[in-house]
Amino acid sequence: MDYTIVKKDEIIIFEINRPAIHNAINMEVLAGFKELVHTVKNDSSIKLAVITGAGDKSFCSGGDLSVLHKLKTEQESFEMLSEAATILYDVATLTIPTLALVNGTAVGGGCEIATLCDYRLVKKEARCGFIQGQLAITSGWGGGTYLWEKGMRQDHTLQMLTEAVPYPSDKLQTIGWATEIFEGHKYTALEAFVQRMIVPHETVLRAYKMQLIRKWEQSKLYERIMEEVRTCSVLWEQEVHHDAVNSFLSKKK
Numbered sequence: 688m689d690y691t692i693v694k695k696d697e698i699i700i701f702e703i704n705r706p707a708i709h710n711a712i713n714m715e716v717l718a719g720f721k722e723l724v725h726t727v728k729n730d731s732s733i734k735l736a737v738i739t740g741a742g743d744k745s746f747c748s749g750g751d752l753s754v755l756h757k758l759k760t761e762q763e764s765f766e767m768l769s770e771a772a773t774i775l776y777d778v779a780t781l782t783i784p785t786l787a788l789v790n791g792t793a794v795g796g797g798c799e800i801a802t803l804c805d806y807r808l809v810k811k812e813a814r815c816g817f818i819q820g821q822l823a824i825t826s827g828w829g830g831g832t833y834l835w836e837k838g839m840r841q842d843h844t845l846q847m848l849t850e851a852v853p854y855p856s857d858k859l860q861t862i863g864w865a866t867e868i869f870e871g872h873k874y875t876a877l878e879a880f881v882q883r884m885i886v887p888h889e890t891v892l893r894a895y896k897m898q899l900i901r902k903w904e905q906s907k908l909y910e911r912i913m914e915e916v917r918t919c920s921v922l923w924e925q926e927v928h929h930d931a932v933n934s935f936l937s938k939k940k
């Protein structure tokens with residue numbers, strides 16, 4: 688399987704399991720996120736949803752370019768991007784807290800997935816960034832729109848999007864993207880964090896998360912995400928984007 692879903696007591700852990708290609712996202716992993724949403728919605732005992740990556744190198748390197756490079760037109764890319772963005776919006780709006788356990792590199796759509804989570808526990812050696820700009824596109828799964836929601840300084844938000852490079856963990860904490868930085872084993876760090884944040888009653892957690900979801904609904908977050916998707920799909924069709932993807936895929940061969 689390209690992902691695993693494991694429930695440990697009151698926590699559900701979704702792990703992207705494609706370490707050979709830095710946990711890049713394909714349609715199977717996206718289907719896994721749909722399964723995660725379904726599982727959480729049908730099990731009220733779950734208090735926290737965790738997303739992480741297999742191995743110790745990467746959290747997620749974004750969309751699987753060996754698959755995505757076949758999408759050439761605005762319409763073809765819009766269909767994929769909007770499907771992924773909708774699935775990820777359902778993850779973001781789970782009525783329990785979500786936590787990205789960033790065990791390594793998170794770039795492109797991988798940085799978007801970490802950003803949509805409520806918390807980001809980032810391994811000291813991890814580097815995270817919106818590198819889509821290097822492919823001559825914007826984020827396309829909602830990540831840019833979620834980043835503007837994080838309450839970071841506007842200049843830091845725009846820098847992170849437009850510099851299009853992975854940031855080291857100390858900078859991610861300085862700008863307010865990382866919730867905490869950890870060293871050592873990721874599940875040890877998760878356990879320490881959870882001990883502090885899970886209140887006795889899941890009704891309290893859900894009530895507080897609903898305050899955020901209502902804010903997003905009132906500010907039309909989903910509509911703004913779809914605008915991001917449309918912009919990305921227009922840029923996707925440009926030759927400069929296809930050239931950038933092809934040069935990435937050919938550089939190792």
Ligand SMILES: CC[C@H](C(=O)O)C(=O)SCCNC(=O)CCNC(=O)[C@H](O)C(C)(C)COP(=O)(O)OP(=O)(O)OC[C@H]1O[C@@H](n2cnc3c(N)ncnc32)[C@H](O)[C@@H]1OP(=O)(O)O
Binds near residue numbers: 940
């Ligand atoms: C769908 C849109 C979405 C969005 O932006 O909304 C996206 O995410 S677009 C995709 C954006 N992601 C990238 O451009 C990341 C590409 N990968 C890298 O930059 C590097 O691989 C990195 C930094 C993750 C790791 O670099 P490192 O030098 O340590 O490893 P390699 O580059 O040699 O990678 C090893 C192996 O994995 C393959 N690989 C890595 N990332 C991807 C990917 N996203 N899709 C497909 N394949 C990927 C890489 O090609 C190498 O394969 P090999 O056969 O061993 O040459």
